Amino acid sequence: MARIIILVAAAAASLFQSVTCQCTAVPDKTYDYIVIGSGAGGIPVADRLSEAGHSVLLLEKGPPSSGRWNGTMKPAWLQGTNLTRFDVPGLFNQIWRDSNGVACEDTGVMAGCVLGGGVAVNSALWWKPPSRDWDVNFPEGWKSTDMKGPVEKVFGRIPGTDTPSQDGIRYNQQGFERISEGLNAAGFKQVTPNVQSEEKNMTYGHSTFFIQHAERHGPLRTYLETAAARPKFTLWTNTMARRVVRTGGRITGVQLDCRNGAGHNGTVNVTPGTGRVIVSAGTMGTAKVLFRSGIGRTDQLNVVKNSALDGATMISQDQWINLPVGYNLNDHVGTDIQVAHPDIRFYDFYAAYDTPIQSDVDAYLANRTGMLTTVAPNLGPIIWTQVTPSDGITRSIQWQARIEGRTNTSMTITQYLGTGTISRGRLDITPTLNTRVITAPYLRNATDKEAVVQGIEHMRGVLNGVANLTWVTPTKEQNTTAFVDSIPAALSSRNSNHWVGSCTIGTKDGREPGGNAVVDLNTKVYGTENLFVVDASIFPGITTGNPSAAIVAVAERAAERILALK
Structure with missing residues (x-):
């Protein structure tokens, strides 16, 4: 066990060695999968895809959080330890008093923009979802009988405790x-x-x-550690996905913006012909990536088109994909x-x-x-x-x-x-390209x-x-x-800050009259060939309790279905 921990720690150090001190140009390399967002959906799906032997790039727009991943944000009494404010249970609630450098600045509601996303900043509550959550909310293929295996896998890795x-x-x-x-x-x-x-x-x-x-x-100490130990897995922090680069329904890469004076700039590409992009940026963040990529209802895409930041470079209107992104918010x-x-x-x-x-x-x-x-x-x-x-x-x-x-x-x-x-509610995007609950x-x-x-x-x-x-x-x-x-x-x-639903999964293609779904039963965005969404935004409805474990289970199930696609 000690040897495994040492290897994982070394892998974490090497992952961050070149990305935390200055902006870095994207290298001339492609990836089988690019996963946008390192939260409860992104980390597990990236781990499962890398486990299958694929090259995987995981992007996080914020800085490291836990000390295990070279995070540095901590009170004075933790100096000299490998712990940060994110690691100590008694400090979890401090996020509501001081979220500077931790909370996303572009979502309109509280969201964690650090490595781990919500599972780095929340109260670490961990509930096994009851069957009713799947059977009431989710479509065929995602009912409790389908989710039993993924849920058991999740709780096999992260059993949780009531005596910390x-x-x-x-x-x-x-x-x-x-x-x-x-x-x-x-x-x-x-x-x-x-x-x-x-x-x-x-x-x-x-x-x-x-x-x-x-x-x-949680996921930071299980799924991310096993992924980090694999040679074909790469993690970039302080790197924001501005938009996916696409021609029609084929995504060729992701345009990146360096943040916090660190991370990567430029366009990183997927493996030609077979590469895929998975958006796991959370209910607010995923909607924003899709809007900026020309995917959403026309009123929202016109906001992006008319914005000072994206207007000149937005994908042409004849390639917009008209889907109900932002609706069904819960x-x-x-x-x-x-x-x-x-x-x-x-x-x-x-x-x-x-x-x-x-x-x-x-x-x-x-x-x-x-x-x-x-x-x-x-x-x-x-x-x-x-x-x-x-x-x-x-x-x-x-x-x-x-x-x-x-x-x-x-x-x-x-x-x-x-x-x-x-x-249900709705979110939209502002002229400054912030999402908000409208x-x-x-x-x-x-x-x-x-x-x-x-x-x-x-x-x-x-x-x-x-x-x-x-x-x-x-x-x-x-x-x-x-x-x-x-x-x-x-x-x-x-506000309970348990947001779900802005990119709903379902069989009714949102491009068609009466359609209400953004992604199909394989979590693939309608109208695209190789773009997927795996996070709480695909939930058709809210869960019984805090949704963290349900999101990880959805990531397990989504990875199964994505890997099965030819």
């Missing part, structure tokens, strides 16, 4: 314990979520994370409730970045134990319920509790309305709102059974419908 600390202790569990009192009294069942993954109604459990040795793990509808209890104690994970408690630093650095092994801000319990409003369509709900709020004894519990939702996908359908109200009304009754618990919001006297109505259905108040 190396001593097996879960710290500061007062919030979990108090909320559990109400859940148990109301008939909820405590489960181990990724063992009893199908039990997603009237159940709860400890949060599960893709953490190992009390450090961020996200969990987030609704926060907040309670307080005298037993709850807030731990200041935000202060831990610059002024941590020294004993907690010592415990973490020496033994990987203590509060800093806890994912900020002390998440849990996670709760699952289902509701069926008047349209007869069941909605899945995941509740996520955390110890933070208006006081040091408060807990915020977010209701995520998931699988079964009807409402239509928020929240509660645009009356029965989605009905489901939110039903769910909160039920949870209010459950938590009222906890002795000495008080309500912060809604207040004890406030009507639930009035409370839900008081929260605008807007990004500023409902």
